[in-house]
Amino acid sequence: SQQGEEDPQALSIQEGENATMNCSYKTSINNLQWYRQNSGRGLVHLILIRSNEREKHSGRLRVTLDTSKKSSSLLITASRAADTASYFCATISGSEKLVFGKGTKLTVNP
Amino acid sequence: DGGITQSPKYLFRKEGQNVTLSCEQNLNHDAMYWYRQDPGQGLRLIYYSQIVNDFQKGDIAEGYSVSREKKESFPLTVTSAQKNPTAFYLCASSAERSINTGELFFGEGSRLTVL
Secondary structure, X not given: OOOOEEEOOEEEEEOOOOEEEEEEOOOOOOEEEEEEEOOOOOEEEEEEEEOOOXXXXXXXXEEEEEXXXXXXXXXXXXXXXXXXXXXXXXXXXXXXXXXEOOOEEEEEEO | OOOEEEXXXXXXXXXXXXXXXXXXXXXXXXXXXXXXXXXXXXXXXXXXXEEOXXXXXXXXXXXXXXXXXXXXXXXXXXXXXXXXXXXXXXXXXXXXXOOOOOOOEEOOOEEXXXX
């Protein structure tokens, strides 16, 4: 059961540019998390935002949450080649299970 | 170093064989999870365990089995009943029994290929 849907599916930018990825979901949530996955590796947790929060920052990352639109965005500022990865949003909605979207594949060109 | 160790990293299996993927954590986490990832797809939950000697089916448990005899270990067996087992398998853990409150820590994955 897929809850979050990331958009776009793929994004290619130049180093130094900002990257914005969006996540939309269908039912009300307890929290929303963003993860990064380098090719062929495990996922790494980036940030968690709770349903009563609207914005969170962590280094070059900025996450927003709009519960009225059931959407979240992840902004990576001043991107680097090392940011090349797939980014997944994951949501919790009542159950004990975290449900992942299909991800956005980000390529940062040097 | 604390973390989650999955082994083997690559595994080849003939049709009809059972295989077991290992997952060990030294983070002292209560909850552990197994996910399956297919190319270009998100993660789908196979099984999860919130406490020793207890586990629950996820969304795609058919053809898989698990055990949780020790807090540190949560092995996954892919049985011959799993019709399409070729995939990337990810093990994860979380500090809280309920993941409403925290993040998941992932291993590096095991890639299973059926020949």
